[in-house]
Amino acid sequence: MLQEITVTETRKTQSSPYRESHSRKFDLIHTVLHLSFDYNKQHVLGKAVLTLTPYFYDQKVLELDAKNFIIHRVALLGKDTVSIPFTYDEKVIRIDFKQAFTKKDTFNIYLDYTARPNEITQEGSAAITDAKGLYFINPLKTEVDKPRQIWSQGETQSNSGWFPTIDYPNERMTQELYLTVDAADITLSNGLLVYSKNNSNNTRTDYWSQKLPAAPYLTMIAIGEFAETRDFWRDSIEVNYYLEKAYQPYANLIFGSTPEMMECFSKRLGVDYPWEKFSQIVVRDFVSGAMENTSAVVHFDLVQHDSREHLDNPWEDIIAHELFHHWFGDLVTCESWSNIPLNESFATYGEYIWNEYKYGKMAADCDFDENLKQYLRQKSAHKKDLIRFHCRTQEDMFDVVSYQKGSRVLHMLRNYVGDDAFFAALKLYLTNNKFKSVEIHNLRLAFEEVTGEDLNWFFNQWFLNHGHPALDVVYAYNEQHNTVKVTVKQIHDTVELGVYKLPVAIDVYSNGKTTQHKVWVDKAEWTAVFEADAPIDLTNFDADKQLLAVITENKTTKEYEYQLDNAPLYLDKAEAVDAIIENKPEGLTPKLEQQINSLINHSFYGLRELGIDLLMALPDTFHYVFEKQLVNMATQDPKASVRTNAIEALSELETNKFEPIFIKATQDSAYSVVAAAISALADKQGNTALKYAKGYLQTRNKVFQMRLSSVIAQYGTDDYTNYFQQQLQSAGHYAYPMLNNYIVYLKKQDSTMLLNAKPALTKWYQANKKSVFKNVIENLKTPYTEKYNEASNALKSKKLNEADKIKWTAQQQAALSMINHITEITND
Structure with a gap:
């Protein structure tokens, strides 16, 4: 058994409050909701029946979460239904029954209420930007190009903004929802649509039932004029897609891989998809990227796209992420928000599992590497524990630590125990804890049961601590004896973080042969000597490229060149390219030329992109050696991102002779390539770029318009205020860069144009008040x-x-x- 890491008491001194699991006094067994909607007032007219029982101890006071309701009646249902007194403070309904219920008692509470979610002011998070619970989109149909919709977003504790509940993640309930809506509207909720009944007043009531228990925050509704596309998994489970009617032709293009994902995850985990159906719906103005409501995922509107936009981003990662949640988060749910990595780290790692299965390890590693980079870039995240019991609010848990870092920690755990044990442990964890709430130790115990090892050292080090190791790796070769001495120093603050225990593979390359040594780096300064049969060409520390660490090595350029040619992984090659670039090659050697050509002609697009990076790191005089290859990649490469990178590389060359290529690229099939071409033209001739930009002003793609608006802001002299106002209205998650470009544009215009723009800009800001937006506008x-x-x-x-x-x-x-x-x- 390995020794546990000691966490010093000083590190545990926290200014933020301790966030414990909610104490369960009652068990909410079942919820029935009858809902209709007042679009003029943006109110929910609700009648709820909640079935409850004391969790263990006798109870006579029930508290239900309900934010900003008007409570018309509360009653205890039975042979004689009687209204019962209650108190209400705009957040919690408190019912004193006077007489205690025992755990043998089950009772039903009836509530007649009006919910006013639009009047709730509650702080959201970086991942979920608002917390009203339910949203009326374009309720009065005043916005011309936006459909009228209603949708909910319950995470973290926001569903109590539209129905009374016990709004904590360690609660579970089954549910029935009766939604009365306009006859033309489509509804979606959890579980199955049991029936629809047409009413006499041109409305319809849809009855949805979910018989499997889930946390209240996972309850959802969506209402609007959607087009439904039906699919199936294993010919029995409905897999349906809801989009705006204009995008229905692209439903299978966007979501068509879903049944294959369900099969991939079911087989990989050894636990079949557990819910009655799986639906996905795209809504307008969503406050997050997506939400994993049981059997009914909500996506933000960028997921809704056409075949041209699909070339740049098919959004498979977000689809895989939300689907994987149906095991990790929905079937098994964190008992407190402090344990949210048990939901989000797994869902993020689900993206890797899908990419690995569908596209291979090289593509999965390429995509996954960005997770490590995102975490490392955010210095403030390095001070946060992965399982964080001290935080300002639960919303603070939704960050790069819970998502990106956590997924990398799971990757290390998989690497350590091996694939068979990793997925066997996940199966055990899911099976033992299905329809339950869990904490981090439930996961540890499952892994310990499968592997037979005490894994406290790993979980204490990575899940219950913050930061990461910083390692200085030095190789000392003895050519006479064909040995290499590897010294690894842990150069982070070992008083704060401790000395890490790092199981790691070291590959030694010699005379065309690779020998792998599995070792434990478990000292502040660790050394080992490895011997080969012939002179050693390369020693590759962390040969699996799985450590979450900052690693510096004393490899020479020659060693990195050898690594680029011979080490098998994408991350081996990316590491080698980065090091060669950092060493600033002074010229083009035959070896380097061969390696660049090998990269830019590789079958994997990620390596072709590395090849472009490497050749552009050469002194300018050598770029033209690869001019023909760059032109070919810019015009003919099958991958849009490679064409984009090639055009950006050509734009850095000090010549105007590529202008015809850039102009031709403004008609490329992918918007990212068009944007790169217009930007390249702008670098040479602003008016020419503006000419081609004008042809795309009505294009819906927001990422594309963000780049296009930058060119217009820089070179536009005509009145583009209507263009910028239209883009701002629909910018959503891209509002900040779009606003910034608008302000850059306005600063260059005269005061008359600014005054003309003022009313619309004021209206937009007043509807989207944020300090970051105010600061940008103040730049005017x-x-x-x-x-x-x-x-x-x-x-x-x-x-x-x-x-x-x-x-x-x-x-x-x-x-x-x-x-x-x-x-x-x-x-x-």
Whole structure:
């Protein structure tokens, strides 16, 4: 048994409160909701019946979460239904039964209420930007190009904004929902649609039932004019896709891999998809990227796209992520938000499992590498435990630690125990804990039962601590004896983080043969000597490229070149390319030329992109050696991202002769390539770029418009205020960069255009108030502040004649007037 890591007491001193699991006084067994909707007031008219029993101890006071309701009646159902008194503080309904219920008692509470979710003010998170629970989109149909919709978002504890419940992740209930809607609307909820009944007033009531228990935050509804496309998994489980009617032709293009994903995950985990159906719906203005509601996933509207947009991003990762949640998060749910990595780390790792199965390890590693980079880039994340019992709010748990870092920790765990044990342990974990809530130790115990090992050392080190190791790896070769001495120093703060125990593979390459040594790096300074039969060409520390660590090595360029040629993994080659680039090659050796050609002609697109990176790191005079290859990649490569990178590389060459290629690329099938081509033209000739940009002003793709608007902001002289206002209205998650480009554009225009833009910009800001948006808009003051200061300084001179006084006073007053106008845009 390996020794546990000691966590010092000083590290545990926290300013944020301890976030424990909710104490369960009652067990919420079942919820029945009868709902209709007032679009004018944006209210939910609800009648709820909740079936409960004391969890263990006798109870006579019931507390139900209900945010900003109007409570019309509360009653205890039975032979004689009687209204019962209650108190309500706008957040919690408190019912004192006077007489205690025992755990042998089961009772039904009836509530007649009006929910007012649009009037709730509750802080969201980086992942979930708002927390009202239920949203009316374009309720009065005043926005021309936006459908009227209603949809819910329950995570973390927001569903109590539209129905009364015990709103905690360690609660579970079955449910029935009766949704009365306009006859033309489609509804979606959890479970199965049992029946639909047409009513006499041009409405319809849909009855949805989910017989399997799930946490209240996973309850969902969506209502609107959607087009449904039907599919199946194993010919028995419905797999349906809901899109706006204009996008129904692309439903199978977008979601068609779903049944294959379900089969992949079911077989890999040894646990079949556990829910009654699997539906996916795309809604407008969603407050997150997607949500894994049991059997009914909600996606934000970028997932809804056409065949041209599909070339740049098929959104498979997000589809896989939400589907994997149906095992990790839905079937087995974290008991507290402190344990949210048991949901989100797994779902993020589900993306890797899908990519590995569908596209191979090289593609999976290429995509997965970004997770490590995202975590490492956020320095503040390095101080956060993965399982975090101390946080400001539960919303703070939704970050790169719970998602990206956690997925990398699972990858290390898989690497350590091996594939067979990893997936056997997951099967045991899911089977033992199905329809239950769990904490991190449930996962550890499952792995220990399968492997027979004490794994406290791993879980304490990675799940219950923060940070990561920083390693300095030095290779000392003895050519006479064909040995290499490997020294690994843990150069992070070992007082704070401890000395890591790192199971790692070291590959030794010699005379065309690779020998792998599995070792434990478990000292602050660790050394080992490895011997070969012939001179050693390369020693590759962390040969599986699985460590979550910052690693520096004393390899030479020659060793990295050998690694690039001979080490098998994508990450081996990416590491070698990065190192060669960092060493700044001074010229083009025959070896380097051969390696670049090998990369840019590789069958895997990620290596072709590395090849472009490597050749562009050469001094400018050598770029033209690969001019023909770059042109070929820019025009003919089958992968849009490679064509994009090649065009960006060509744009860096100091010549105008590629302009015809850029112009031709403005008609490329992929928007990313078109955007790169227009940007390349802008680098050479702004007016030419603007000419081709104008042809795409009505294109819906938001990522494309974000890049296009940058060109317009930089070179546009005509009135583009309507364009920017339209883009802002539909920008969604891309509102910040779009607003920033708009402000760059407005700063270059005269005051008349700014005043004309003011009403629409004010209206947009007042509907989307955020401090980051306010700060961007405040930048409009810069040129006027400069003019005001210039005039103020000039007016201080005692030598001014009357005409100059009038001129400078007018400039000062005009500038001040514009500053006041800009202030009015963001006034509360």
